[in-house]
Each structure stands twice: as structure tokens, then as C-alpha cells.
Amino acid sequence: MRIVHYLNQFFGQEGGEDTADIGVLVKEGPVGPGLLLEKLFQGEAQVVATVICGDNYFSANVDKALDEGIPLIAAQKPDLFFAGPAFHAGRYGVACGALGTAVSERLQVPAVTGMFPENPGVDIYRKGVYIIPTGASAATMKEALEKMAALGRKLYRREPLGSAAQEGYLARGLVKNEFLDSPGAVRGVEMLLRKLRNQPFETELPLPRFEAIPPAPKLTALSNATLALVSDGGLVPKGNPDRFKVSGNTVFAAYEIEEFLGNPFQVAHSGYHHSEVRKNVNRLLPVDVLQEMAQEGEYGNLLPVFYSTSGNTTTVQSSKAMGKGIAEKLKESGVDAVILTST
Amino acid sequence: MQISAVVDVAKMVGVSRLIRGYSITSPVCDPHLDPEKEKAMRRKYLDKALAMLQEEGREGEFQTIE
Numbered sequence: 001m002r003i004v005h006y007l008n009q010f011f012g013q014e015g016g017e018d019t020a021d022i023g024v025l026v027k028e029g030p031v032g033p034g035l036l037l038e039k040l041f042q043g044e045a046q047v048v049a050t051v052i053c054g055d056n057y058f059s060a061n062v063d064k065a066l067d068e069g070i071p072l073i074a075a076q077k078p079d080l081f082f083a084g085p086a087f088h089a090g091r092y093g094v095a096c097g098a099l100g101t102a103v104s105e106r107l108q109v110p111a112v113t114g115m116f117p118e119n120p121g122v123d124i125y126r127k128g129v130y131i132i133p134t135g136a137s138a139a140t141m142k143e144a145l146e147k148m149a150a151l152g153r154k155l156y157r158r159e160p161l162g163s164a165a166q167e168g169y170l171a172r173g174l175v176k177n178e179f180l181d182s183p184g185a186v187r188g189v190e191m192l193l194r195k196l197r198n199q200p201f202e203t204e205l206p207l208p209r210f211e212a213i214p215p216a217p218k219l220t221a222l223s224n225a226t227l228a229l230v231s232d233g234g235l236v237p238k239g240n241p242d243r244f245k246v247s248g249n250t251v252f253a254a255y256e257i258e259e260f261l262g263n264p265f266q267v268a269h270s271g272y273h274h275s276e277v278r279k280n281v282n283r284l285l286p287v288d289v290l291q292e293m294a295q296e297g298e299y300g301n302l303l304p305v306f307y308s309t310s311g312n313t314t315t316v317q318s319s320k321a322m323g324k325g326i327a328e329k330l331k332e333s334g335v336d337a338v339i340l341t342s343t
Numbered sequence: 344m345q346i347s348a349v350v351d352v353a354k355m356v357g358v359s360r361l362i363r364g365y366s367i368t369s370p371v372c373d374p375h376l377d378p379e380k381e382k383a384m385r386r387k388y389l390d391k392a393l394a395m396l397q398e399e400g401r402e403g404e405f406q407t408i409e
Contacts, residue, residue: 020367056368060348060364090349091349094351098351210357215401215402218396218398219396276369277368280374282371282372283370283374283381284371286385286389288385289389299393339346339389339392340344340346341345341371342345
């Protein structure tokens with residue numbers, strides 16, 4: 001059995017965040033975690049090639065990276081494709097999910113990847129590729145690869161699969177008809193009774209994770225409007241007084257713009273290379289241009305404070321809480337619209 | 344509205360006014376340009392941002408700066 005394995009620049013041993021911009025490349029045989037992946041097949045399969053790409057290169061232009069990567073994968077004539085696992089790394093999860101889906105659809109080759117359930121790649125790609133849930137960090141690599149290999153083997157052998165829960169992958173949201181002994185009405189009432197009695201129950205249909213939020217109505221009086229800048233790029237005054245965590249952060253803060261620009265600052269975010277932003281903060285917080293535009297009368301005025309947070313492996317729950325918190329403050333300040341810049 | 348290079352995530356959660364950022368490490372301009380050109384590029388992003396604030400939001404779509 002021929003396996004092709006995808007890894008990002010870090011697991012592919014090309015470097016760290018400093019090489020996140022490298023393009024797609026191929027190495028012969030297994031690399032890094034691929035060695036364990038191959039071992040798990042006990043001679044039944046070989047990792048014939050490892051495709052590697054920088055996380056920035058891939059996630060900032062998925063279509064282009066797919067157009068480059070898919071032919072490289074196809075040329076290896078794989079029987080099975082594995083990507084990652086990506087754990088909680090968002091850009092990596094997007095790459096693994098996109099590649100797994102494309103390999104599955106375009107090459108008709110079974111594809112398996114692994115991600116922490118909160119990885120943004122999960123909700124985007126769960127329908128297109130089998131995703132094994134993993135821990136948040138690479139400390140859980142061995143267990144993740146074992147589960148990925150087991151599912152991969154079943155897919156290759158075209159063994160019939162049970163439900164996602166039975167097989168251990170994240171539900172894809174696909175609905176299969178099946179016959180049950182008890183009609184829906186009875187099951188529904190039973191579920192309600194359990195809920196009323198505070199007994200555990202399991203929904204048959206999990207609701208989608210992201211609530212639909214209607215877009216705010218368009219601005220009609222831009223010349224009078226108060227705009228505010230918000231960024232999740234981790235900008236903090238030197239010393240990080242509000243203690244943003246560089247990963248899994250849960251807090252936001254308001255910083256007075258003039259004071260922020262007039263004093264040393266740092267970036268509390270371990271998910272991107274900050275040298276460009278540190279050399280010129282306008283690259284993330286475009287204050288220079290916005291101030292000019294206000295002076296020229298393009299809009300009313302810029303709020304003198306900006307709201308800052310750090311958005312690296314932030315949970316959905318924290319993101320929602322921070323978003324609501326920032327919005328409340330902005331409304332109190334009479335802000336009409338927000339420009340949010342993200343790394 | 345949001346400016347972000349990784350549009351796939353923003354689209355998925357339902358962002359309704361979205362511009363594809365220049366890059367992950369520099370969302371509103373190309374940092375390799377001469378300072379004046381770099382600033383002019385920032386202006387293009389912000390012009391587009393203000394324009395989008397005056398239009399109806401469209402979930403699942405994004406615009407780019409040429």
C-alpha cells in the first residue's frame with residue numbers, strides 16, 4: 001500500500017514560524033511523524049513520499065496551494081493519504097482539511113487527517129475528509145497517528161464503517177437513513193422526559209456550531225460615523241500589562257492609540273512571525289491612513305482607543321465572549337462601525 | 344468589517360464584510376514596498392473597507408485588493 005503524507009514546515013523539519021512562507025515541496029519517504037505512521041502499518045504499507053508546505057503559504061491561498069500540491073500527490077500514485085495531524089494549529093488544520101478533501105474528491109483516494117475539535121479546519125472540512133479528534137498539542141501524536149492509521153486501513157480495505165461515534169472520527173454531518181425499532185415521536189418524548197428529569201440524553205441531531213448572526217445594516221452617514229479599530233494580532237504595550245496569553249488567550253483590552261504608538265510595544269501572539277508588524281505597527285493597525293482619511297473628511301472620526309486581543313488557538317467560546325464584550329464597549333462609546341484586522 | 348488573509352475561517356463563521364488581507368504577517372499592505380507605496384496600498388485597503396461598510400453585508404463572500 002502506498003501512502004502519501006502531508007506535513008507543515010515544522011513537522012516536515014524545514015523550520016519554524018520563520019519558514020511558514022515556503023511553498024509546496026516533496027521529500028522521498030517518511031519524515032518526522034511519518035516514520036511512526038509507517039511503522040503502524042507493520043510492513044503492509046510504505047510512506048512513499050511526504051508533501052510539505054509552509055502554513056502561511058497554504059492557508060493564505062488555498063486554491064493555489066491545492067493546484068500545486070494535488071499533482072505532486074497524484075504523481076506518487078497513493079492508495080491512502082494522511083495529513084498532519086494538525087492538533088490545534090489553525091492554519092495547519094486548514095491545509096490538512098483542504099488537501100484531504102481535494103485528494104478524496106479529485107483523486108478518489110481515501111484521506112484521513114487529525115485535529116483538535118476546536119481547530120477551525122474541522123468545521124470547514126469535516127464533510128470532505130475524515131477527521132480524527134486529537135488532543136490540543138503534539139504530546140498526543142502517538143495516539144492520534146494510531147487512530148488515523150486504523151481508520152485509514154479500514155478505508156483502504158473498503159470495510160463497512162459504522163457511525164462516526166463508533167469509528168472514532170468527527171461526525172461529518174451526513175445523514176444516512178436507517179431503520180430503528182422505535183418511531184421518532186416515541187424517541188422524542190423519551191428524550192424530553194430524560195431532559196426534564198435531569199437525566200443524561202443524547203441528541204440525534206447536533207445543531208450547527210455557529211449561530212447565524214445577521215449582518216449589521218450598512219452605514220448611511222459615513223461622514224458623521226465614528227469608526228473603531230480592533231485587532232486580534234496580539235498588540236500590547238511592552239510588558240504585556242493585561243497578560244494576554246500567546247496562545248489560548250481569553251482577554252481583550254482597550255489601549256489609547258496615541259499613547260500606544262508613542263511607547264514601546266510588543267506582540268503577544270505565537271501564531272505568526274511578528275517582525276514586519278514590529279517594524280511598522282501600521283501594517284496591522286493602519287492608524288496613519290485612517291487618521292488622514294478622517295482629516296480629509298472621508299468619515300467622521302476615529303475612536304481614540306483601539307481594542308486589542310490575541311487570536312491564536314482561541315476557543316469559539318472565548319471568541320464569542322470577547323466579541324460581545326468589545327461590542328458592548330464600542331456601543332457605549334458611540335461607535336458606528338469597526339475595522340477588524342487579523343493575522 | 345474584517346481584513347484577514349485566511350478568508351476560509353472568516354467565511355465559515357459567517358463574517359459578512361470581508362477583505363482578503365495581503366498576508367498573515369501583514370494584513371493591510373505589502374511590507375516589502377517602498378514606504379510611500381506601502382502606505383498607498385494601506386489606503387487602498389481602507390478605501391475598500393469604508394466602501395463595504397456602506398454596502399449590505401454578504402456572508403460567505405470576500406473582496407480582494409488588486
